[in-house]
Amino acid sequence: MQEHYEPKQIEPKWQQRWREAKLFRTEEDPSKPKCYVLEFFPYPSGDGLSVGHCRNYIPADTLARYMRMRGYNVLHPMGWDAFGQPAENEAINKGLHPKYTVPRYIANYKRQMNLIGLSYDWEREINSSTPEYYRWTQWWFLLLYKRGLAYRANALVNWCPSCKTVLANEEVEGGKCWRCATLVEKREMPQWFFKITEYADRLLYDLDALDWPEGIKQMQRHWIGRSEGVEFEMQIQGHPDLKFRVFTTRIDTVFGMTFAVLAPEHPLVDEITTPEHRHEINAYREAARRLDERTRLAAERERTGVFTGAYAINPVNGEPVPIYVADYVLMTYGTGAIMAVPAHDERDYDFALKYGLPIKVVIVPEGASPAPAAWQGGSGGEGIPPCYTGDGIMVNSGEFSGLPNREGMERLADWFEARGIGQRKVQYRLRDWLISRQRYWGAPIPIVYCEHCGEVPVPEEQLPVLLPDVEQYQPSGTGESPLARIPEFVNTSCPQCGQPARRETDTMGGFACSSWYFFRFCDPHNDKEPFSQEKVRYWMPVDYYVGGAEHAVMHLLYARFWTKVAYDAGISPVQEPFYRLRNQGMVLALTPYRPPREDEILSAGEIGILVRRDQLEQMSEAEREQLIWVWEKMSKSKYNVVTPDEIVERYSADTLRLYEMFVAPFDTAIQWEEQGVKGMHRFLNRLWRLMREVRACFLRDWREILTPETHARLDDASRQMRQRTHASLKKLHSDIPDFKFNTAVATLIEWLNDLEDYWRKANTGMCCADCMAVVSEAVECFIVALSPFAPHIADELWEAFGFEGFTLQQRFPDYDENLARAEMFEMVVQVNGKVRDKITVPADISREAMERLALASPRVQAHLQGKTPRKVIVVPGKLVNVVV
C-alpha cells in the first residue's frame, strides 16, 4: 500500500479494470428485482461537461451503484439527444456538418463521464441522430398518425426569425424563443401537429399518483389549464344569419354583461364591422397582427380595443351590447370571443373604465348591500362599484336573483342547455403539439404527397426515411427546410400508386426523439421493432428519473403523452414513464463584472460589463478591486465554467463526487467553492492514512470473533464503536434512496472520525483481539459503504485489504437493528423548559427512574430553590421537564 493517497494512479487503473470486466453491463434477470435509474437525455455540446452538469450525474450514479449493491438488477444507461438546432447553428458558423462534429462531442462527453467514474452500461449507448434510432422515431410518428393523433393544418404559428423555424407553444418563453431569446413572430403556415389535447384529462389526473416534486406537478397542471364553464351562442343585431360563440367560467354573471369582445383575428370581425368603423378596426387588427407579442410585452396591462359598430344580443335578457375588438382576447383560447362583465372581471373592468362602458353589478358579497351608496368608490372613483370577483348572492339577474352564485351557475347552465343555445364545456390552456421544424438536422417526417393519393404515410417497412447530406446549411428563409433544395430527397414515388410524388421536407423537433428514448434503452439494438415487449415489461417504468427543473413542462409532458399513446396501442406496460422524478439544484459560480467605461452604456437591469477569464488575468490590482462579483449559473457564456477535468487533475474524481453530494441538499442551488473541495480531499487523505495504519491488524474473520457472547464482554468504548458502525449503516440505507446525499456523506465522515478516535485509543494500551475485530468490522463495512460515493478509492482499499473482485459486487452492508440502538442516552433535564442538566442513563430506564434521577440532580435542586414542582413531564428516551 502506497504511503500516500495517489488518485492519479488508482483512478485510471480501476476505470480500466471496470471496463475490462464489463462491470456495468446489464442483462434482464427475472430472478432479481429491477431498478431503472435514468438521467435526462443530454445534448452533447461542443463545450463538454462542467462541474455543473455533474451535479446530476454523480448523485444518480451513487444511487445506481447503491441499488446494485442492494441486490437490484440496475439499468443505468446513457445516450445522446444528438439532433437539434445548436448543431445546425454551429454548422452555419463554422462550416462543419453535424455528422462530423456530433460524434466528436459525444466522444468527449463519454471520456468525461468515464473520468468521474460513472457506471453506465455503454453497450446500451444510443444516439438519436443515427438511422438505427430515428428509424423508430419515424415509426412512432406513424403510430400517432395511424391513431389519428398526427395531423397537418394551416395555422398561425410561432416563428423565430433567428432560428428560421417554427416553435411549439412550450418553446416560447415570454414571447421569446427558448433557444436564442429572439422575439417570436406569428406566421400562417401548414404544419404538423400531435393531438396532445386529446390526452389533456389523463395527463392532468395521472399526475396525482406520481412521486414528483410538487412544483413540477403544479406547473404541468397549470400548463394543461383545465377549466369548466359554459359555451353559448349570441345573435348579432341586424344579422339574423350570423352568430358567435363565447366561453365563460362565470355564467352566473351573464346578466352583468355590458359588452362583448372578439379577438382581432376572429373571422366574424370583417362581416359585422359597420362602414364607419371599418378603417379604425382594420388598423387595429393590422397592428395586433404585426406587433403582437412586442406591444403586449411592452405595454404591460394597458387595455386597448375598438368598437365594431355592431351589437350582440344577451340571450338571457334580450339586451343589445356593443361588440368590441380587443387584443386581450386571444383567438387561440376558447372561442376567441367573450362576454364582458366589468363588475366581476378585472380585465373587463379596466376596459370598461377606459372606454366609459357601463358597469352592472350582479353579484354582491353575502350580507353586503347592493345599493350604490355603499360603494366606497372602486378604482374608478366615487359612485363606481368596485370589481368583485368572489362568490356572493345574485342580484339584477331576473328569475335567478337571490340565489347564491354557485347554485345560479348550475341553474343557468341548465337554462342554456334546455334552450339549445349553450352547453357545459371544458376548456384547456394546452394546445396541440407543433412538431414540424424547417430544419435538416432532425428526423424526417415520414410522409409523401402524391397528386393522386394526397398525403400518404411511408410504409413501416420502408423506414427509415434517410436524412440526405446537406451541403447548404442555411435555412432557405422562405420558411422551407434546406431539405427542400435537395431534389434526390424531395422527389420520390408514391408508396400507394407508384406515381411521382414529393416528400415532406420538415423534420421533427428534438422533443420527438426524447419522448421515447427511455423505452429504447430497454432494448437498444433491436432492428426488428422499436423495443421488445418482453424487455419493456421487465424494465419499465423508470424508477428514478433525474434531471433539471427546466424541462418541467416540455419534455416531461411530451414523454408522458407518448407513453400513454403507446399504452393505448398495447405496446407499453405502463401509463406513466417516470414513477419518481428528482430535480438537482443548479451550480453557481462567482462571475466578475466591471464598471462601464465612459463609452459604454449599461442596459436596464445590468450591473456591469462581464469580464472574460483572459481579461481578468490581465487586470491590475486597482481594477480588480472595482469588480462586482455575482453568483450566477455556471455557463460557457458567463466565462465562469469549472470543468470536471481540472478538478480531477488537481484533486481526484472521488473528491469531486463527494464534494458535489456533500455541499448541499440535492435539489438546492450550490455555490462552487474550491475551498470546500479541499475539505473532501482531506477526508480521503485521512481515510487513506488510517487504513494504512489499520491494515496490519486487520482480522478477516471478525465475523467469527464478534459473536453475541464476545459482544457482551466488550468494553463500553468497543460496544459504542459497534453501535456507531451499525447506526451509520442504518442512516446510509435511509438517506441514499431518499436523495439525502449531503447527510449521507456527513455520516461517512462522522463514522470515520469515530473510528479514528477508537483506533487511537485501542492502539495505545488497551489493544486486544476483540478490539481489532471491532475495528475490522468497521473498516470492512466502511470500505464497501463508501463504494457508491467514491468507488475508485473503495476498490483500491478493498484490494489492499486482500479482497478479491470489486466493491460494486459486494452486498451493501446490512445493519443489526439491536446493535444500531444506543445502550445509553443523554437524558436532558429541564426546569420550565430550560436545559439545566444532562445525565447519561441506560436506554431502557423506566419513567419513574428518569423522574427520580432528574429531581435528584443538584442543578435542578438549585433552580427549584426549594419550591415543589407543579408538574413533571417525562418523555422516554429523551428528557424530563420539571415545571414549577
Place this chain on the structure above:
RNA sequence: GCCGGAGUGGCGGAACUGGUAGACGCGCCGGUCUCAAAAACCGGUCCGGGGGGACCCGGGUGUGGGUUCGAUUCCCACCUCCGGCACCA
C-alpha cells in the same frame, strides 16, 4: 398579480412524528512539524456577560402575535429572496 419553494453562526448547511439548536464541512484562531513557508496533523470556534479554571448566567433559527410544560418544527398576520406562470375569459 397568481402558483411553488426557502429564510438557522463569518460561510455552505444539520436537527426523527413538537423534545439538548448549530451535526458535518469551509473559514478563522491557537498549536505540532519546518531555517521558513506551503502541505499535513492536533485543539478551539453561535453571540453577550461573569470567573484563574473545569464552568456559570442571559440572549438566539426573517419580523410580530398565538397554541404548548416545551416551537427552527404547528396556527395567524407580515417582510425578504429564489424558481415558474403571466391578459386562459
